[in-house]
Amino acid sequence: MKKLCFVCVLLLAFEGFSQSQNLELISDSLSVLYKEYKKTRKINIPTKAYSLAEKTKSDAFIKKTYIRFGIRSFFLEDIPNLSLSEQKLYRFFQKTKDSFALAKHYHYKALIFKIKVASDSCFYYYNKSLDLSAKLKDSLEVARRYLSMSNIQERERDYLGSENSVINGLRYAEPLNEIKFTSYLYINLGIALKYTQRFKEARKYYVKYLETQKKSKKKNFDVEYALFYNLTAKSYEAEFNYEKAMSFYKKALSIDSLAIKDPNKYRLSLEGFSYNNFKLGNKDIALKGYLKVLELRKKLIDKSSLVFSHSLLGEFYASTNQKSKAIFHTKKALALSRKFNNSERILENLFLLSKLVKGEKGRKYLEEHYRLNDSLFKRERAMKIQFSNIRYETEKKEKENSKLKVENEQKQLRIEKEQQQKTIGWLVAGGSFLFIAFGASVVSSRRKKLIFESKLQQVEAREKERQQIAKSLHDEVAGDIRILHKKLEQKKFLEESKELDRVKNNVRNLSHQLSSISFDEVSFKNQIINLVSDFFDANFTIKIKEINAVSSKKINSSIKRTLFLSIRESLQNIDKYADARNVILSFSCTKKIITLTIKDDGVGFDTNSLKTGIGLKNMKERVEEINGHFSVESAPKKGTKITIEIPNNGN
Amino acid sequence: METKTRILIVDDHQLVIQGILCSLKEVGDFDVATTNTCDEAFQLIKTSQNTNPFHLLFTDLSFDNTTEDSLLDGGEELIKAIKNNGINVKIAVITGHTETNRVYNVISNLKPNAYLLKSKCDATEIGFAVQKMLVNDFYYTHEIHQKIMRRNIIQIQMDEVAIQILKELPNHPKIANLEGIIEKNDGGFLKLRSIETKLGNLRADLNANNNTDLVLKAKELGIID
Numbered sequence: 036m037k038k039l040c041f042v043c044v045l046l047l048a049f050e051g052f053s054q055s056q057n058l059e060l061i062s063d064s065l066s067v068l069y070k071e072y073k074k075t076r077k078i079n080i081p082t083k084a085y086s087l088a089e090k091t092k093s094d095a096f097i098k099k100t101y102i103r104f105g106i107r108s109f110f111l112e113d114i115p116n117l118s119l120s121e122q123k124l125y126r127f128f129q130k131t132k133d134s135f136a137l138a139k140h141y142h143y144k145a146l147i148f149k150i151k152v153a154s155d156s157c158f159y160y161y162n163k164s165l166d167l168s169a170k171l172k173d174s175l176e177v178a179r180r181y182l183s184m185s186n187i188q189e190r191e192r193d194y195l196g197s198e199n200s201v202i203n204g205l206r207y208a209e210p211l212n213e214i215k216f217t218s219y220l221y222i223n224l225g226i227a228l229k230y231t232q233r234f235k236e237a238r239k240y241y242v243k244y245l246e247t248q249k250k251s252k253k254k255n256f257d258v259e260y261a262l263f264y265n266l267t268a269k270s271y272e273a274e275f276n277y278e279k280a281m282s283f284y285k286k287a288l289s290i291d292s293l294a295i296k297d298p299n300k301y302r303l304s305l306e307g308f309s310y311n312n313f314k315l316g317n318k319d320i321a322l323k324g325y326l327k328v329l330e331l332r333k334k335l336i337d338k339s340s341l342v343f344s345h346s347l348l349g350e351f352y353a354s355t356n357q358k359s360k361a362i363f364h365t366k367k368a369l370a371l372s373r374k375f376n377n378s379e380r381i382l383e384n385l386f387l388l389s390k391l392v393k394g395e396k397g398r399k400y401l402e403e404h405y406r407l408n409d410s411l412f413k414r415e416r417a418m419k420i421q422f423s424n425i426r427y428e429t430e431k432k433e434k435e436n437s438k439l440k441v442e443n444e445q446k447q448l449r450i451e452k453e454q455q456q457k458t459i460g461w462l463v464a465g466g467s468f469l470f471i472a473f474g475a476s477v478v479s480s481r482r483k484k485l486i487f488e489s490k491l492q493q494v495e496a497r498e499k500e501r502q503q504i505a506k507s508l509h510d511e512v513a514g515d516i517r518i519l520h521k522k523l524e525q526k527k528f529l530e531e532s533k534e535l536d537r538v539k540n541n542v543r544n545l546s547h548q549l550s551s552i553s554f555d556e557v558s559f560k561n562q563i564i565n566l567v568s569d570f571f572d573a574n575f576t577i578k579i580k581e582i583n584a585v586s587s588k589k590i591n592s593s594i595k596r597t598l599f600l601s602i603r604e605s606l607q608n609i610d611k612y613a614d615a616r617n618v619i620l621s622f623s624c625t626k627k628i629i630t631l632t633i634k635d636d637g638v639g640f641d642t643n644s645l646k647t648g649i650g651l652k653n654m655k656e657r658v659e660e661i662n663g664h665f666s667v668e669s670a671p672k673k674g675t676k677i678t679i680e681i682p683n684n685g686n
Numbered sequence: 687m688e689t690k691t692r693i694l695i696v697d698d699h700q701l702v703i704q705g706i707l708c709s710l711k712e713v714g715d716f717d718v719a720t721t722n723t724c725d726e727a728f729q730l731i732k733t734s735q736n737t738n739p740f741h742l743l744f745t746d747l748s749f750d751n752t753t754e755d756s757l758l759d760g761g762e763e764l765i766k767a768i769k770n771n772g773i774n775v776k777i778a779v780i781t782g783h784t785e786t787n788r789v790y791n792v793i794s795n796l797k798p799n800a801y802l803l804k805s806k807c808d809a810t811e812i813g814f815a816v817q818k819m820l821v822n823d824f825y826y827t828h829e830i831h832q833k834i835m836r837r838n839i840i841q842i843q844m845d846e847v848a849i850q851i852l853k854e855l856p857n858h859p860k861i862a863n864l865e866g867i868i869e870k871n872d873g874g875f876l877k878l879r880s881i882e883t884k885l886g887n888l889r890a891d892l893n894a895n896n897n898t899d900l901v902l903k904a905k906e907l908g909i910i911d
Contacts, residue, residue, distance in 0.1 A: 513750055543750070557791055564844075565787035568837040576908045579844050 061091055065100060073107060081108060081116045085123060094131055101127065102139055109146045117147055138167040138176060145183070152376050154191050155421050158184060162425050178208035178216050185223045189230075192379075193419045196426075198227040218247040225266060234270045241266045261287045261300040268307050277311040284308035302328050306343065313351060322351060339375040342368050346380055349387055362391050378411050487682070490661050491593040498596065508546040513539055559585065559595045563602065567620075570606045577606070577618040584624040585631075594681050597661060598631055601654050601679055605633045608650055613637025613675065626683065633677040639669045654679075690717040691820065692738065696727040696745040696764065697780075702804060706744055706780065706812065713813035724749060724758035728767050731775060740775050742819055743768070747781040747792065765796045776819040780804060786833050793826070793834065800825045831893075838891035839907050847876065851884055852904045855897060861885070 065084055072080040081104040088100035105120030121143035128137040145160035161184045168176035181204025188197035201224040208217040225240035241263055248259045268283035287293065287304035294301040309324025329344040349365030352358070365387050372380035382404060389401035516539040523532040557565070560582050567577045585598070602620060609615050615637030623630045651667065654677075658665040663681035693716045697703050703720045710716055719740070721727045731740055747761035758764050765777055778800035779792060793801060799822070800815040806827060818825040826834065842848045850868050858864055861882065868876040876884075885897060892907070894900035904910050 517750065557787070561790065562787065564837055564840050565785075565790045568786045568833065568840050571836045571840055573906065573908045576843075577840070579840065582844065 058091055058093065058096070061087055062096070069103065069107065072104065073111075076111050076113065078113065078116060080104075081119060085119075094127075094133070098124075098127060098133065098136055101136075105139070105143050105146075109143070109150070112150050114147060114150055117143055117150070121147065134167055134171055135173065138164045138171065138173070140164075141167065142176075142180070149183075149187070154187050154418060155425075158187050158422055159425055161187070162429060166429055174207040174211055175213060175216070178204045178211070178213070178220065180204075181207065182216055182220055182223065185220070185227070188422055189223065189226060191418045191422075192230075192415050193422055194227045194230040196419060196422050198224060198231070201227060214247055214251045218244045221247060222262075222266065225270075229270050229273055232273075234274050237270050238267055241270070257290050257293065258297045258300065261290055261293055261297055261304065265300060265303055265307065268304075268311075272307065272311060277314045281308060281311040281315070284311065298331065302331055302340070306347065310347060313347075313354075318351070318355065325351060338371065339377075342371040342375060342377055342380050345371060346384060346387075349384065353387060353391060358391060362388065365391065378407070382408055382411065487662055491591050494593040494596065494661065498593075505546040508542055513542050513546070516542065559590075559599070562595075562599055563620075566599065566603055566606070570610055574616060575610070575618070576616070577620065580619065580621040582620075582622050585622045585629060590624075590629065590683065594629065594661060594683075597657050597663070597681065598629075598679070600657060601631070601677075602633065604650050604654050605677055609633075609635045609637060609675070613639070615674065624683070629681045629683055631679045631681075633679075634674065636674045639671050639673045639675050641671055642667055642669050690715060691742065691816075692717045692734075692740045693719070693742045693744065694727060694730060694740045694775075695720045696722070696724060696743070696761075698722055698746065698749045698751045702746070702780075705807075709807075709809040709812045710816075712809040713816055723751060723756065724760065724764040725756055728758060728764055731768060731773060732771070735773055739773075742816065743775050743777045744780050745777065747779060747783050747788065762792060762796065765792075765798065769796070776800075776822070778802060778815055778819060780807065784829065784833070786837060789830055789833055790837060793830075799823070801830045802827050803829055835891070835893060839909055842888065842891060842904075842909055846871065848884060848888060849910065851881060852888070852901060852910050855885075855901055861897075 065087060068080055068084045068087070071077065072084075084100060084104055085097075088097050091097065101120045101123045105117060105124070108114075108117040108120060121140050124136045124140040124143065127133065128140060141160045141164035145157045145164060148154075148157035148160065161180050165177055165180035165184070168180065181200045185197040185200035185204065188194070188200060201220050204220045205217070205224070208220055211217075221240045221244040225237040225244070228234075228237035228240065244266075245256075245259060245263045249256060264283045264287035268280040268287070271277075271280035271283065284304050284307045287300065288308060290296075293304070305324050306328045309321040309328070312318075312324070313321035325344060325348055329341070329348065332338075332341050332344055345364045345368035349361050349363075349368055352361035352364060365384050369381060369384040369388065372378075372384060385400050385404035385407065389397045389404060391397070392400060516535060520532055520535045520539060523535060563579065563582060567579060571577055585595070606618070609618055613635050615635035618633065618635045621630075621632045621634070655665040658679050658681065661681060663679060666678045667675065668678070669675035691714075693710065695703050695706050695718065697706075697720075700722070703722075707718060707720070710718060719730060721730060724745075727743070727745070731743070734740060745761045745764055749760055752759040758767060761779060761781065765779075768775060768777070777796075777798040779798045780802040782804045783789065784803065789801065792798065799819040802811060802815060806829060811827060815825045842852075847868060847870065851864065854864055854867055855861075858867075862878055864876075864881050865878045866875050868881055870876055885900070888894070888904075889897070889900050892900060892903045894903050901910075
């Protein structure tokens with residue numbers, strides 16, 4: 036038995052363990068897959084990863100996997116997989132109603148358009164994602180979306196819009212004390228300021244970038260410094276302060292082994308250094324630099340940066356009058372810039388070509404340049420308008436929403452108020468109804484009481500009358516009979532005299548019965564005991580139960596009188612007819628009702644067949660007169676039970 | 687000089703008066719006065735109070751000859767008047783009334799020294815009553831005695847504590863053992879002293895000589911099974 040238990044426990048433990056282990060295992064293999072995907076860019080890997088993650092049934096884990104692989108797909112510019120993860124996220128949202136997943140879905144949709152260089156759609160989805168994140172109060176996501184949006188706006192040369200986005204982003208990011216995105220936002224702000232000719236301010240934000248980065252726990256800030264120097268140099272360059280720009284590029288290039296740490300920054304720095312040398316007339320140094328950068332860039336997979344090298348070389352050769360070389364590089368730059376949709380460079384190169392190429396061709400280049408410039412200008416404006424429209428729409432929607440909200444609240448308030456008034460109305464109505472009902476019941480109960488009291492008085496009056504009759508029977512009738520009796524006696528009518536004596540005795544008995552008791556002197560309890568003892572015998576026992584309940588002085592004497600007479604009548608009946616050995620008289624008294632039951636074990640009778648005798652009828656009448664209830668239960672050989680209920684106060 | 691015992695007889699029936707007179711003559715030598723109405727009787731007693739007071743009074747309860755002018759309209763009123771005036775006269779009720787209610791009322795409220803019934807009355811009984819009355823004792827005729835006892839029985843029956851005592855009494859050799867057994871109505875136990883008082887009252891009520899007799903009588907009378 037013990038062994039079995041132990042095995043069971045072990046099994047259970049293993050089960051639990053294996054479950055958690057399972058999750059860990061999948062997580063491990065997902066990491067492996069992620070690394071492989073990052074390295075090899077195999078298209079089928081994310082699909083594999085997703086089906087593996089979905090096996091865990093852990094929503095948080097599944098979501099994390101979608102997001103992780105999705106962003107990698109973006110970096111790898113793997114559009115099919117990016118859109119797969121975007122769709123997965125949307126389905127995930129439909130299933131779980133997790134708004135965060137929906138926000139990510141919009142984000143990745145935006146990323147798809149970013150790869151496709153469709154700025155307006157990209158911006159549109161960024162904006163949607165941003166709204167949702169703002170609603171979720173996810174400040175970091177909001178800040179990140181603003182950063183991305185400012186990037187898009189910058190690319191489309193909507194610098195004011197970009198500045199605006201950055202400032203909004205900073206509003207969310209700064210309270211978070213987050214480093215990476217906050218510092219990026221500072222850079223974007225600086226760049227936007229640079230483009231709008233506010234160089235000093237721009238440099239201030241570059242410094243801020245560096246300061247923010249320095250808050251991180253990193254030990255070496257070479258890469259950050261490289262970026263900072265580059266940006267600062269660029270701002271001086273834009274101010275035509277080539278000397279200063281060059282000194283900053285020099286600082287960047289003097290960073291230890293920058294070419295290995297960050298080749299891109301190294302190329303940019305070298306290019307910038309060469310450009311400024313070119314501007315300052317140090318053409319040899321410039322050419323050397325340019326060519327080195329070109330060499331380095333040619334090794335890269337990403338050919339887009341070649342545009343800059345060819346453009347600069349075109350410019351350089353143009354200035355040294357090496358026309359064929361100049362045209363070669365400029366044409367190459369133009370082709371590349373067309374390929375990569377870099378309109379600024381297209382314009383630049385077209386303009387340069389128009390100068391280099393003489394005659395009809397040159398004129399055509401110039402024409403294209405102007406046309407493109409025009410259309411670009413228009414496009415820029417359209418884009419700006421679109422961006423602001425998208426933002427404006429959302430803001431309008433928000434405003435409308437808040438307006439609706441306010442209206443709704445007001446409506447709710449009004450409804451509540453109406454409801455309250457209604458409730459108050461009902462309460463008042465109910466209250467007044469209750470009041471009226473209460474009043475009516477009070478009036479009716481008082482009336483009932485009055486009626487009851489008058490009935491009791493009636494009974495009392497009849498009792499008095501009875502006594503009066505008894506008295507006059509006794510005094511007058513009996514007196515007269517006595518005189519008559521004496522006269523007859525004197526005249527020797529013995530027979531008649533004897534008869535008359537009998538009559539006289541009858542009258543006397545009657546009168547005694549009528550008057551019998553005066554209730555003021557003897558307590559009800561004693562009255563009943565006396566009454567009972569008149570009937571009591573060893574063979575006819577009468578038990579009295581709970582008589583104290585009724586002996587209280589609070590109970591009206593007419594009620595007591597009725598009870599007494601009922602008991603006397605019942606005992607007489609039982610004594611005469613029932614042949615009973617035991618009688619039980621039980622009293623009980625509640626606040627409202629007095630109950631008396633008289634139970635015997637006599638022969639009983641059929642309550643249906645027998646005509647109720649005058650005694651029972653009198654009892655019933657007497658009880659009902661004071662609003663009481665009288666009932667007889669009996670059956671042959673089953674004894675008899677009489678129940679009398681009399682209201683205590685007339686109700 | 688030894689004065690004769692003075693007796694007053696009040697009854698509305700002359701025949702009854704004559705009967706009582708006859709009987710009294712058989713019993714002894716008394717100074718007897720008679721009257722037919724309560725008012726007259728009270729006057730007589732009152733006036734002779736200081737000079738030559740009555741010792742005994744025989745009175746009926748109901749008087750057929752009362753009129754509206756009567757001040758005292760029956761035996762009860764007469765007795766009440768005498769007691770209220772603090773007159774020291776031994777009273778015997780001689781009447782036909784046997785309803786317990788009336789008997790009880792008269793005996794418990796007016797406490798006459800004797801209660802006799804006209805129907806069962808003879809010289810012996812009257813003599814017995816006079817003797818008892820003269821030594822300030824009480825004499826109730828047998829039927830009345832029975833009535834009072836029956837009434838006591840009923841009262842005992844209603845008293846649950848009394849019933850308990852009567853039921854438990856044969857089970858214990860000593861009365862002291864009853865302490866802690868007899869419960870009061872409120873659930874507490876009755877003290878020995880209270881039990882003894884109660885037993886005394888019961889013996890008196892049922893006319894029992896001792897506790898054994900009491901239990902036997904209670905059984906006989908159907909108070910306990």
